[in-house]
Amino acid sequence: MGTQFWVVQAFNGISYGALLFLVGSGLSLIFGVMRIVNLSHGAYFLWGGYIALSVIGATGSWALSLPVAALAVAAIGVAMERLFLRSDGFARLRTALIAVGLGVLGALALAARWGDVTGGSWAGLVMLAAACAAIAYVLLDRIPVLAVETDVLRQVLLTVGFAFLFQQAALDIWGGNNMDINPPHEMTASIVVGGLYFPLYRVFMIGMAIVIGALLWLVMEKTRMGAAVRATVDDAQMARGVGIDTNRVSMFIFALGAFLAALGGVIGGAFLGIYPGLDFEILPLAFAVVIIGGMGSLGGAAIGALAVGLADNFGKALFPEVSYFTLYAPMVLILAVKPTGLFGRE
Amino acid sequence: MRDTIKILSVVLLLVALLLVVPRSGSFVVLLATRAMCFAILAMSVDLLLGFTGLPSLGQAAYFGVGAYLTAILATRYHIGLGWDFWLVVAAGMLVGAALAALFGLFALRATGVYFLMITLALGQCVWGLAYRWNSLTGGDNGINVGSRPNFGLDLTDETTLFFLVFGFFATSLAALYVLARSPFGRSLEGIRERELRMQILGYNTWLHKYLAFVIAGAFGGLSGVLWAHINGHVSPETVVLTTSVDALLMVVLGGAGTLVGGAIGAGIVFALREYLSTLVPWWQYVLGGVYVLTILYLPTGLMGIPAQIRQFRVADGKGGRSGKVKPLASAPS
Amino acid sequence: MTEMKRVMQRTGPLLGGTLAAALSLGPSATAGAEELRIGFIAPTTGIFAQIGKDMVDGFQLYLDQHGNKLGGAEVKFIVEDEQGKPDTAVTKAKKLILQDKVHMFIGGLLASSGYAMAPVSTAEKTLYIASVPAADDLTQRQLSKYPYFIRTTWSSSQPHHPLGQWACDQGYKKVAAIAADYAFGYEVLGGFQKAFEDCGGKIIQKIWPPLGTKDFGPYIPTIKSDADAIFTLMVGPMSLQFPKQLRAAGIKKPIIGGGTSYDEFVLPFMGDEVIGDVSALMYSAALETPKNEAFVKTYRAKYGKVPSYYSEANYTTAQMIDEAIKQSGGKYPGAEQFIKTMLALKIDAVRGPVSFDDMRNPIENIYIKKVEKKKMFGYDKPELWNTVIKTYPNVSQFWTYGKEKFLAQPVYSRDFPPCKYCE
Structure with missing residues (x-):
């Protein structure tokens, strides 16, 4: 060496x-x-x-x-x-984003379980997702979100x-x-x-x-x-x-x-x-x-x-x-x- | 009085578990067994996080040594496959405790986020050894435990194993509950709330935390011993960082400081990872989503929902929307 | 639309279904008389997802080509995600056996998954076909523990014995070896070293970078300058970086690689610096037989990529099951009888003729391959292909040593064969 x-x-x-x-x-x-x-x-x-x-x-x-x-x-x-x-400011946008995510997962789940609800088409799936997202939004909007700033573990x-x-x-x-x-x-x-x-x-x-x-x-x-x-x-x-x-x-x-x-x-x-x-x-x-x-x-x-x-x-x-x-x-x-x-x- | 109700409802739940699961198909028995084994690990994390305020990111280390000890004793020395299984259980708890006693000396020097980091590094040290120390651990191939113990009870039978693990789980829950309600447990909570005040009151807070750390290590070792026999195979994958993160999530998901919460969290995480993944290919989004949603909407976990609703009603009445919740581990300032 | 359907098929029952299924009594599968239930375990999520996809696609392609029937029996093909973890592989194997009541389960990716699932087959008395896990001892010194186990593709050292012979025949006298530091690496290098040194060659150095190394900076300068050639065993992302960094460091010695250093899973993503590098395996996508050409074209048209050995391994496994069920009269005859039937098979597979030894490992051609940039099978762009330059026919896992003599030596490890010519 x-x-x-x-x-x-x-x-x-x-x-x-x-x-x-x-x-x-x-x-x-x-x-x-x-x-x-x-x-x-x-x-x-x-x-x-x-x-x-x-x-x-x-x-x-x-x-x-x-x-x-x-x-x-x-x-x-x-x-x-x-x-x-950072919790302040964009609360509604965040809720909307989460709701869309939940909506898509919910629609996929429903389509998987009962395929006929969407008619088997993408348009049907999108509509179902939108409906799920709307429901999720209304529900989530009522739950207070707690700031994570002060909590390292969270x-x-x-x-x-x-x-x-x-x-x-x-x-x-x-x-x-x-x-x-x-x-x-x-x-x-x-x-x-x-x-x-x-x-x-x-x-x-x-x-x-x-x-x-x-x-x-x-x-x-x-x-x-x-x-x-x-x-x-x-x-x-x-x-x-x-x-x-x-x-x-x-x-x-x-x-x-x-x-x-x-x-x-x-x-x-x-x-x-x-x-x-x-x-x-x-x-x-x-x-x-x-x-x-x-x-x-x-x-x-x-x-x-x-x-x-x-x-x-x-x-x-x-x-x-x-x-x-x-x-x-x-x-x-x-x-x-x-x-x-x-x-x-x- | 309220405590009595709580205890009664937990006992009822356990009895229900005992009655329903063995009749519901062997795969459910299998998953329930695994979830209960992890529930013991999660409760050991809860002892640190929920009761002492120490967020450990390295609990897989004790789980790992327990599992490797069992596997090595069984395959090399044929120990622990008969009545001496109970000796291995004791040895597993001892080794877990001993390792925690060593690691605690380092880990407890740090607080808050640094405690997270140092336990992570310690956990990775054990992983590194499991992965590289070929002659002892079989390296990447891992160790096949082979046959399960048979001491009158033949654990090869999944249902028998379920009852045994249930026994360990229920006993651990009871033991940790008694510990948490003892003066020792109360002083741990005191340390979590305000360590300085406890010091001024004359408590040796370091010793209290150290003992909690060691006890958590012992229960981690116990769950590892069980895991080696449940899974039949031990590999470095058992000791990875995600195992520690999982255990922590289980506690936060169920509700820190409640013990039962960790068990519920373990059940949910296992249902997602092992069961949902047999149904849909996008289960990882659900798991990631559970992390995010729990953190944002359920800071006190599932067990905290009733309190959260009460608080929400009160806050709503006043027109306010933000609740006040204690941090699980406060940020260093 | 078809994509949509696929999503739905794959998603299966959910939510409401989850709970109902979780609490339902007994198996959810209804056992039809001629139905063949096959559980397939592959990593379909996580970091090995693409390999898992190759595995599933290979098996599925065969099923699609044969009307979803193997040997006349309608197949119920259940894919489970092992997530690249042996622990999960065990759970999923048990799920397939206990809940779906499968006749057999196939797959697993890592050697550790193979080692973890083999005992499950013994405990549950259910057939396990290892189509990918290659750990030598599964069909060597530990085989007696696994009576319901058979392997359809390869053992780690199997292609590398002939490679050692080939290197010796090329006149290489001294070879420096650099191989991933884990059991698979030991077995591959061990096989190469054994055959190479028995023929008179010398391994003058063994370097063991940890599995997952991408920066070979620490290792490349230590390669001895008097070596005639360099033997490498890389896996996954390591394969892409090593040749690149070696050439950039100005070392122009020939490279001889273990199978995974240049297989078709990594080859399409490699740069031109690998042209001329040699490796060995039981399959090459550039094999010039009508059977392989048809397979490559069909597979590529359907899945948009050249099949890797993971694809071929599982395609051929499906073919073997097809043949064995056919010979059993269209019914699954039970694990022991099925293995007996399998062992007697002579299959004309995509990779060439395949039969089995009595240790339940295939005997097959081993191809010495050289990376070339050329047009093949009528594709219009020049691409990297593993051109076969020599074929060793009917190679068994014991090479020319004979079973007894071979099994008398210990399994290849970091220190066996010992490095006699390292300083």
Whole structure:
């Protein structure tokens, strides 16, 4: 194991860490600002990849798929946040959405039991669904919905519920094949330095993480919005007191977090593939990044991502027998010693 | 008086279960057996969540060690297939408790959301070992337990097994109920409500929580022992994160802090996952929907519906629409 | 409209029906005299849903082509979702036996599901046909525990013994191996290594990335530079990433792959860098026989994709049941007699001629395949196909070793055969 080995392994670890940074930073921001443990974050990652595949399939442009997928998932994230995680404002829309969902399931169930009620046609099914939805709406509208903001556990279970729904929906929309995003041909080459091959795509991942990290830092440090975000992280109540619209901050952050996760999905899709189950594979890794680095800290996420990327790489290369243990045991230790992570604020 | 009514109605329900299920087709017997086994696990989660305010995302770990212990003893040493089944039950509870005693040292250093995270990580450690420690656990292939115990009662018969698991379930319910109503249980509730006040009153709150954690581990181990024989096969899939999440959902669905709620939740989740999936291909939407709807509309679970209706009536009378419900686990601030 | 009907058929009774059925006494199936009730267990939801779909589609295609009859008996085909979990597979197998009173149950995906369901067949004295689970010992050292069990497709090491021989015949002397770190990986690599080394080759390195690895960054730099070729065993998403990353890292050595590294489930999603890679299996969609051409065309027209070995395995399983029931006079003769009939069959299957050994595993052709980009069967676009470059006829799970000698050695594992030439 000469220098070559160490150089290549370090490079690989850093590039993997770069990908983890994209996923972890979004999760970290969402937690830091909103105190929401978002278990659908992995689903955002997966959906980013799938939407990119659809865009590539339709237009053939990989470059276009990056912003489209990220923005689309950001929109999904905002919808989820506005409708379900922050109770005020859109109560009727939420009730309507749930009612439609129930209506469709109810109609399917009725059609399955008594096929003749719909006359066996799509139009019949749609009408039946509409009728079920109307009934569901009237009933649901009478039940008060209780805010989930103050309750960590209910937030967690709510996002788990969404993660399952997203997973099944992705399966129904895109099918269950193992797919792969193919970046432009030029990016599949390698740079050769001193006889060592450095795949260009890994270089691109590192570059992308640096650019995104720098942009995030600028936004957080140099803009009004960033200042508002930092104030909200430190003390939400105080921030509200001095006139910061924490509601808008929270919406902005959720959109940003989902955006970053989806971007990670598109970029990572060419590196990990896109397939059902990827959502729950990437989730614990993202949590490892956030927990080690500290929730709500951008610098922490960067360090955490690098640490997990390198530890994972060297751990697998040098001590393959304990590769899962090396991931979770440090998480336990850090949580036990300093629950807020290495760089998290109390 | 109201307690007596509650106890009576639970006993009546149990008797009804005992009378109806064995006559309703063998697949129903099978599912009921499995649901009751998970109900024990759910109640152990409820002891932590509902009574102590500790949301554990790693309860599958104790379930897993109980199941693996049973499988390994049965296949390698032929222990636990006769009268010594009862020794394995004791051993399973002990191992579950021992593991919880170890994990508790780490887990109880964290609170709120960090407690969720650390129990998740601990659970994943056990999963990692089950998955990779091939020589002990059979790795990905898992272990076939082979034949079920026969000690006068032949557990190969599904109905006999149903009665045995029912016995364990009812006993666990009674034991946990007595525990929850004991001074120890009362002080746990005190800790859930306001830990600081209990500390000021001179309670060693850490020790109380630790004991609750260990006891929950023991019941987790018990359900694992039963699961190994019910399922006949133990694999890393038994220990995955979703098992822990399921157990938590069962409790929240039925109603935390009620014990019976966890059992009802277990029944519903099993009916959806194992039975509804035999009927329709879109059962996952129903399961996901149950999560979302429960969280939004039933924060106190099914058992909380009567109280919710009462509260709703009062609130409606005043023209207000939002109820006030205690958080299950409060956010760190 | 047809889609609509399908949804309804698949949905079955619900809600009201759920409760009624749950509490109904006895079986819901009414036993007709000539009805053959077949339970089919496959992951139709969850992360393996597409594989489950391939499995069901393969079996269903055969039923559709034969008027929903096997050997003259009307078939009641009940699909149950195992969700990719052995625990659920056990529940569903018992549901099929106890509630639907099936004559036999078929399927399961993972080796662990196979291991979990085989004892159910023993306990309930019901026939279990493993059409996909490949774990060697199911039909080797553990077979005696499962008297009501038979396998119709393959054992993990079966195609990889000939592959080892083939690699040796190509003149490869030193091979570095990288295989998924679980039982299936051990058995596949074990089979390859045994045959390759018995012929004089040397495995000089074994690398075991965990199942599910997608970033091969840690492993690729450790591959020894003096290897003549690289043996890989990948599954699912791993298969897509490994060749891509290996080539990007500048390593141009030939790749020899275990069956799942290049099967038709992953091949359509691979890039051109896999052209020229070699693998072995008992089926290739590019098999140039009239029978296979017809199968591929029909299957593709109906389901919109090239059949994978999961599809062929279950299509052929249906064909075998058809033949066995026919020989039993159109009636299910009971598990023991049925297995006897099955074992005597000589089937002309899509994959080629298939018969059985006395350990209830098929004897069949093994194809050495090379990935090529070409037009086939009249399709107008060039696509990746697994072109057959050599056929080893009538290969049994014991290869050329003979049953007694083979069974005397332990099951292939991480450490068996030992890596004598690793440093």
